[in-house]
Amino acid sequence: MTRSKTPEGTRGRILDTAERMFAEHGVFSVSNRQISDEAGLGNNTAVSYHFGSKAELVRAIYLRHSxxxxxxxxxxxxxxxxxxxxxxxLACLVRPFTDHLASLGTSSWYARFVAQLMTEPKLRELDLVDVGQTPLQRTVYDALHRCLPDQAPAVRDERDEMARTLIVHMCARRERDLPADSTALWNATATGLVDALAGLYRAPSEV
Amino acid sequence: MTRSKTPEGTRGRILDTAERMFAEHGVFSVSNRQISDEAGLGNNTAVSYHFGSKAELVRAIYLRHSxxxxxxxxxxxxxxxxxxxxxxxLACLVRPFTDHLASLGTSSWYARFVAQLMTEPKLRELDLVDVGQTPLQRTVYDALHRCLPDQAPAVRDERDEMARTLIVHMCARRERDLPADSTALWNATATGLVDALAGLYRAPSEV
Structure with missing residues (x-):
């Protein structure tokens, strides 16, 4: 789903503008009024009319990509x-995220947005992202754990957290310096993550 | 350096209060006035008197721990x-950070603060934290790379970024649910990170 192909009217323009401004300046450094101005809406109440609170706007951006x-x-x-x-x-953890980012071309802001959702105290309270939150993600982690039958549950849980953390934050770093051919970069990022995470999961625990 | 042992007067009280409020609510959700109030200073201009801008306050908190x-x-x-x-x-990368966090006891906010410095767009602009920024960190990464002489430089650089990212963000996660005996938790966190990072660095690259 690229934005140019699915015009969603005012609502879509607000989402496009907000996610770019949030990624570039930070969710709490951008006001609803600034988003309205930047989206060229003239009407300063457009954001609250369409989304209510900033929390709802954040949730809508998250759902549009998740x-x-x-x-x-x-x-x-x-x-x-x-x-x-x-x-x-591991590819089932990494590739859906990097493939979606690749589909956004150079208008990709979502990785930096998710990184903020995982790090900013007030955004964490929205409880939108965490390890294995959806049934489908649970399925992936369960299958992954079956490949490591001898690993202690505490070590497994810790490495799941590490994997999720690393995927999101490394993609956020890459997204900041996106080349014109972003697909090649996302492919290399995915391969690098799968390689490194295979080593991370397989590493013996010395405890 | 624990805070109770080195009273620094008003300046110290502002730093203590600000770093707790920044970790709990986010750097951009807290105003200088709120910090003054919470520090019980009465004077609403105390923060700007002692630190000038918020950027300078952030820098002072960073230096106090780094x-x-x-x-x-x-x-x-x-x-x-x-x-x-x-x-x-790897222990030289991980342990100085976790040992310092352990020294702060339950008044530990620094890992969440650094996680924000690495993630928030406006805080990233301050350019306070990144991979191998100090000569000493460079020494550690160089010694670490000499243990992996056959690794391609691009893979090595990528894994350095992964290591730094993982150390800070995993410590920030742990800091959010700190038990009364935080030393044991930080030790376990350090061991878990060194184990996992050893696997991550040693993993073959399939590119």
């Missing part, structure tokens, strides 16, 4: 059903 | 001089 990411994940899970290769399940 | 962390790192580097064990150099 839904297509989950659809890509559903396909990936179907594709790898029955696999006992750790890398396949 | 200096003791670097002192701990200097000791660790001396201790491991000549080592060719990857885990020793």
């Amino acid at each position: 839904e297509p990411v989950e659809l890509l994940r559903e396909k990936a899970v179907d594709e790898h059903a029955g696999s006992t290769d750790l890398r396949d399940w | 200096e003791p962390v670097e002192l701990l790192r200097e000791k660790a580097v001396d201790e491991h001089a000549g080592s060719t064990d990857l885990r020793d150099w």
Whole structure:
């Protein structure tokens, strides 16, 4: 879903503008009025008319992207059903996110937005993102754990947290310096993450 | 350096209050006036009198902690001089940070603060934290790379970024649910990070 192909009127213009401004300046450094101005709406109450609070605007931006990411994940899970290769399940964690970011071209702000959702205290309170929150993500982590049957549950849980943290924050870093050909960059990022996470998950625990 | 032992007067009270409020509510959700009120200063201009801008306040909080962390790192580097064990150099990345956090007891807000410095767009502009920024950190990364002589420079650089990202954001997560005995938690966190990062760095790259 690229923005230019699915005009959503005023609501869509607000979402486009807000997600760019949030990624560039930070969610709490941008006011609803600034978003209205930047979206060229003239009407300073447009944001609250369409979304109510900033929390609702943040939630709408999150859903606009997390839904297509989950659809890509559903396909990936179907594709790898029955696999006992750790890398396949790591790809199910990483690739839906990087493939969605690649589909956004150079208008990609979502990785930096999710990084803020995971880090900013007031955004964390919205409880939108965390490890294995959806049933589909749970399925992926369960399949991944079956590839590591001897790993202690505490170590497994810790590495799940590390994986989720690393995927989001590394993608946010890459998104800040996006080249014109962003697809190649996202592919390399995904491969680098799957390689590194395979080592991270397989590492012996010395405790 | 624990806060109770080194009273620094008004300046110290502002720093203590600001770093707690920044960690709990986010740097851009807290005003200088709120910090003055919470510090019980009565005078609403106390923060700007002592620090000028919010950027200067943020820098002062950062330095108050990064200096003791670097002192701990200097000791660790001396201790491991000549080592060719990857885990020793990973410990030089991880332990100075977790040991400093442990020294703060339950009044620990610094990991969440650094996580915001790495993620919030306006705080990133201050350019306070990034991979291998100090000469001492460079020394650690160089020694670490000598343990992996066959690794391609691009892979090495990517894993350095991953390591730094993972250390800060995992410590920020842990700091949010700190038990009364925080020392044991920080030790376990450090061990878990060194284990996982050893696997991450040693993982073969399939590119």
